[in-house]
Amino acid sequence: MPSETPVVRFEDTSKHFGEVIALDRLNLEVASGEIVGLLGPNGAGKTTTLRTLLGLIKPTSGRAEIFGIDAWREPVAAHGKLAYIPGEFHVWPQLTGAQILDLLGAVSGGYDPALRDELVQRFNFDPSKKGRSYSKGNRQKIAVIAALMTRTPLLVMDEPSSGLDPLMEATFQDCLREAKARGQTILLSSHILSEVEAVCDRVAVLRQGVLVEYGTLAELRHLHAHTVEATYEGDPPDLAGVPGIEDVYVRDGVIRLQVTGSTDPLLKALATAHVPSIQMREPSLEELFHAYYDESADASAGAAG
Numbered sequence: 001m002p003s004e005t006p007v008v009r010f011e012d013t014s015k016h017f018g019e020v021i022a023l024d025r026l027n028l029e030v031a032s033g034e035i036v037g038l039l040g041p042n043g044a045g046k047t048t049t050l051r052t053l054l055g056l057i058k059p060t061s062g063r064a065e066i067f068g069i070d071a072w073r074e075p076v077a078a079h080g081k082l083a084y085i086p087g088e089f090h091v092w093p094q095l096t097g098a099q100i101l102d103l104l105g106a107v108s109g110g111y112d113p114a115l116r117d118e119l120v121q122r123f124n125f126d127p128s129k130k131g132r133s134y135s136k137g138n139r140q141k142i143a144v145i146a147a148l149m150t151r152t153p154l155l156v157m158d159e160p161s162s163g164l165d166p167l168m169e170a171t172f173q174d175c176l177r178e179a180k181a182r183g184q185t186i187l188l189s190s191h192i193l194s195e196v197e198a199v200c201d202r203v204a205v206l207r208q209g210v211l212v213e214y215g216t217l218a219e220l221r222h223l224h225a226h227t228v229e230a231t232y233e234g235d236p237p238d239l240a241g242v243p244g245i246e247d248v249y250v251r252d253g254v255i256r257l258q259v260t261g262s263t264d265p266l267l268k269a270l271a272t273a274h275v276p277s278i279q280m281r282e283p284s285l286e287e288l289f290h291a292y293y294d295e296s297a298d299a300s301a302g303a304a305g
Contacts, residue, residue: 023045036204083108176188203217
């Protein structure tokens with residue numbers, strides 16, 4: 001049987017702005033019903049990736065597809081299958097929140113009024129006010145509600161929770177999980193690492209327009225060191241020859257180190273001594289994220305040297 005068409009597919013997608021390479025031969029697929037997070041600092045290519053997918057900019061080479069539809073050549077057909085949340089949402093100043101939601105729902109091809117009303121309540125949004133009176137957070141609520149109430153099969157989000165307070169951020173994450181449970185697919189660009197870690201099935205890390213990692217959090221963590229802290233009494237354990245350890249500190253009854261790969265050799269070495277306590281933790285997404293860019297900075301410094 002043929003494989004299912006990916007909801008999102010980038011095939012050798014590049015975008016050049018003059019001599020600047022904003023996106024360099026991106027190959028990426030997002031399957032139905034999953035939440036994928038795009039990570040990277042400013043200039044990494046996240047927004048260019050999303051704008052290419054939305055058909056707002058033409059790729060220099062390659063293509064971006066939504067359900068097999070070329071996003072640049074057939075934007076109307078592609079847009080019929082998605083809803084978009086920008087990081088900075090501008091409203092019509094003379095329209096009320098309710099009128100803006102009705103307008104956005106109409107141009108999207110329809111929406112679920114019951115879901116709209118539920119979202120208005122959950123996000124504590126007052127739809128009776130004029131657009132000019134809304135704060136950034138409330139303008140962002142309009143964008144979020146408008147996208148979620150359409151129940152489109154694909155949600156594309158560029159810093160969607162920008163301006164939301166922590167309580168609304170938690171509500172937003174709940175809504176993403178519910179959308180996934182309904183079978184919707186979500187491509188999410190965010191600088192809030194805890195948000196990505198909380199809701200995403202897979203993470204794509206962009207660096208200077210290049211996809212440097214793509215996988216589940218478990219797969220990404222497997223590539224990096226665990227942090228180990230332990231205490232010992234009496235003679236310290238002999239850690240010489242233990243594979244995969246680095247940054248080793250052994251002094252005054254305390255052991256701190258990083259271990260990459262299997263932890264079995266380390267645990268066997270620690271077992272040879274009296275070790276009353278040991279703590280081992282995986283790196284957070286933030287630590288993984290910074291590791292990629294620290295490595296990049298070290299490589300650049302080495303090249304310059």
